Amino acid sequence: MPFGRPGGHLINLLDLDAAGLAALFADMGEKPFRAKQALHWVHQRLEGDVQAMTDLSRSLREKLAATAEIRGPAVVSDTTAADGTRKWLLDVGGGNAVEMVYIPEDDRGTLCISSQAGCALDCAFCSTGKQGFNRNLTTAEIVGQLWHANRALLADGVSAKGGPEREPLALEGEAHSAKGPPMTAPWVEQGRAPITNVVLMGMGEPLANYDYVVTALGVFLDDNAYGLSRRRVTLSTSGLVPAMDRLRADCPVALAVSLHAGNDALRDRLVPINRKYPLAQLLAASLRYLDRAPRDFVTFEYVMLDGVNDSDLHAHELARLVRDIPCKFNLIPWNPFPDAGFETSPRSRILAFQRVLADAGFVTTIRKTRGEDIDAACGQLAGRVQDRTKRHIRIHSAPAGTAAH
Numbered sequence: 001m002p003f004g005r006p007g008g009h010l011i012n013l014l015d016l017d018a019a020g021l022a023a024l025f026a027d028m029g030e031k032p033f034r035a036k037q038a039l040h041w042v043h044q045r046l047e048g049d050v051q052a053m054t055d056l057s058r059s060l061r062e063k064l065a066a067t068a069e070i071r072g073p074a075v076v077s078d079t080t081a082a083d084g085t086r087k088w089l090l091d092v093g094g095g096n097a098v099e100m101v102y103i104p105e106d107d108r109g110t111l112c113i114s115s116q117a118g119c120a121l122d123c124a125f126c127s128t129g130k131q132g133f134n135r136n137l138t139t140a141e142i143v144g145q146l147w148h149a150n151r152a153l154l155a156d157g158v159s160a161k162g163g164p165e166r167e168p169l170a171l172e173g174e175a176h177s178a179k180g181p182p183m184t185a186p187w188v189e190q191g192r193a194p195i196t197n198v199v200l201m202g203m204g205e206p207l208a209n210y211d212y213v214v215t216a217l218g219v220f221l222d223d224n225a226y227g228l229s230r231r232r233v234t235l236s237t238s239g240l241v242p243a244m245d246r247l248r249a250d251c252p253v254a255l256a257v258s259l260h261a262g263n264d265a266l267r268d269r270l271v272p273i274n275r276k277y278p279l280a281q282l283l284a285a286s287l288r289y290l291d292r293a294p295r296d297f298v299t300f301e302y303v304m305l306d307g308v309n310d311s312d313l314h315a316h317e318l319a320r321l322v323r324d325i326p327c328k329f330n331l332i333p334w335n336p337f338p339d340a341g342f343e344t345s346p347r348s349r350i351l352a353f354q355r356v357l358a359d360a361g362f363v364t365t366i367r368k369t370r371g372e373d374i375d376a377a378c379g380q381l382a383g384r385v386q387d388r389t390k391r392h393i394r395i396h397s398a399p400a401g402t403a404a405h
């Protein structure tokens with residue numbers, strides 16, 4: 001069964017935050033502190049079997065196993081590129097799949113995760129948008145991406161970024177002593193898991209799946225679960241203004257905004273949600289968000305499309321547009337997919353665009369292309385994976401971390 005799908009008779013513990021677990025244990029007549037124990041087992045020990053929770057009594061474990069399970073993702077493929085970038089394709093049922101991509105860097109490990117199967121917003125340059133909307137991922141399907149990636153990396157002995165090498169974590173069925181394993185995993189003792197940063201930049205518009213995404217964010221941030229800092233969790237939106245305000249109130253993590261144009265006429269064409277929430281509203285919401293954001297800037301993402309939005313005039317217009325907003329720019333070289341109708345800006349043009357923004361005082365980075373040999377780079381998956389899967393398993397995919405936001 002695909003992970004996290006509603007309708008299974010057992011509750012997936014990956015679906016529940018601290019409050020959900022407390023309610024589950026209360027229903028069983030148990031004390032609320034059981035929720036904390038369960039969070040440790042599921043998200044810190046990365047356990048996959050409720051029967052392995054050895055600090056719960058045998059009778060409670062049996063009761064729990066009759067009600068709940070820990071059901072991780074169904075992995076269709078798991079590929080590692082020469083540069084260490086690792087990509088998983090996950091079956092979410094109904095002939096659909098989503099992707100997540102792990103990007104190791106010297107001082108951190110970033111996981112780019114998906115929030116929807118497909119996307120309804122239909123941005124002109126985005127391969128996910130071309131697939132249309134299938135459904136929202138559940139909390140379990142969102143949290144399960146981080147859970148699975150950490151497990152897979154630890155099982156392979158991938159070191160915590162910035163920390164010393166350590167022994168691979170024993171997963172269920174392996175090396176549990178007669179007394180049961182200690183409550184903390186090796187990475188907890190070191191204080192860092194292999195994945196130190198999470199970005200919701202994969203498939204889908206996270207704020208269009210608000211409730212499940214915010215519950216998942218709560219698990220990412222919970223010290224009894226992954227304990228990530230708000231600064232290290234970034235949500236990228238194409239600009240659902242009311243939901244940006246809700247997020248600011250409910251769970252302000254770092255914010256990235258897919259801007260892609262410096263005027264409404266062009267943005268209407270590239271990012272159709274702009275017709276509903278035009279730039280003035282989007283920028284005002286971005287500024288409001290900064291009141292409560294964990295970082296003192298918004299990241300504006302800008303996909304570089306040859307001859308469309310990449311001239312010096314566009315760069316000057318952009319600089320004027322955001323001059324009152326503390327922000328950084330991330331320029332994204334667009335990666336082609338079939339029949340998109342766009343070309344990638346030449347490198348020299350991207351550098352010139354960057355120069356204009358830098359001269360105007362904006363920190364401006366150019367997104368590195370990673371994992372090209374496994375189709376993990378922006379925009380490449382739609383062309384290659386989708387063609388392949390159409391022929392074989394009829395599972396659709398899209399670039400994770402990528403063209404989307």
Ligand code: SF4
Pocket residue numbers: 119120121122123126127128129130202203204205238258403404405
């Ligand atoms: S860029 Fe983001 S919001 Fe736009 S269609 Fe792609 S996934 Fe959806």
